[in-house]
Amino acid sequence: MRASRLLSVLLLLQNRGRMTADELAAELEVSVRTVYRDIEALSAAGVPVYADRGRTGGYQLLGGYRTRLTGLSEEEARSLALAGLPGAAAELGLGTVLAAAQLKLYAALPERLREGAGQVAERFYLDVPGWHRGIESLPYLSVVSSAVWDTRRLRVRYVRWGNREVERVVDPLGLILKAGNWYLAARCDGTDRTYRVSRIRDISDTGETFERPAGFDLGEYWRRWSEQFERRLFSRIAVIRLSPHGQALVPFYTGVVGARALRESAGPPDADGWVRLELPVEPGRQAIGELLRFGPDLEVLEPADLRAELAEAIAAMGRRYV
Structure with a gap:
């Protein structure tokens, strides 16, 4: 965990130039004291980081120093699919992972392209949910997401329309974010079905894995299901x-x-x-x-x-x- 954080400190300084201890602490969600210890560890490892004293001071790398240590972890690579949806990444428990992956990508870009990428984030922001809906409670979204990745069979207690609770054993095949609402596509008793994640009341891992159905296309499934739902509604x-x-x-x-x-x-x-x-x-x-x-x-x-x-x-x- 600390090695990953030290790399994040290094990449932040490389991508953004001078940063104060407070700014680094806020970015990494740690204490300022932890930042001080991390800077000392980087210096001891031979990284040319130094501090400018005073009210406008901060930490920065010696001019021209760049690291090529930009390899992505498996989780970070997965999170890049949500690069345009920071809120969705946070709901899935991948917020800090996504930030680390983006830092590594920025570090690998030439300076001109890196500046352009940073300007996009400054000028455009995507806010998916509509105005007229409350924020859903999603205590089990990260569990469902992990089961989708790892093909783990789940037992869920679910509230159907009409407030009737049912228990189902499902094979989670994919997650869909529609207008700010999360839906789970899953196979249950040989049939592909859709569950609204906010209606899950309890969830447990059965300890079993499953084999994804050959040729299952999440996008095509959702298109067909949406059309059928519209016709019923x-x-x-x-x-x-x-x-x-x-x-x-x-x-x-x-x-x-x-x-x-x-x-x-x-x-x-x-x-x-x-x-x-x-x-x-x-x-x-x-x-x-x-x-x-x-x-x-x-x-x-x-x-x-x-x-x-x-x-x-x-x-x-x-x-x-x-």
């Missing part, structure tokens, strides 16, 4: 009219499902710019709430029962405000 078709303003609101109110319907099923606009299309909606009262968001910019034409339900909801709202 949006099982009702509403024939509607939308004003020009309502058309602009579709991506915000109905997401990719509505945007696809507008693109693929909308007819030509009438004289006022209104278009007719078929919009997949959820069954029950959920559809009423979604359609009411459009206000006067949407009219339901069919089916008749949905039009009647919407008219009744609008009338009840009108009575509320009389």
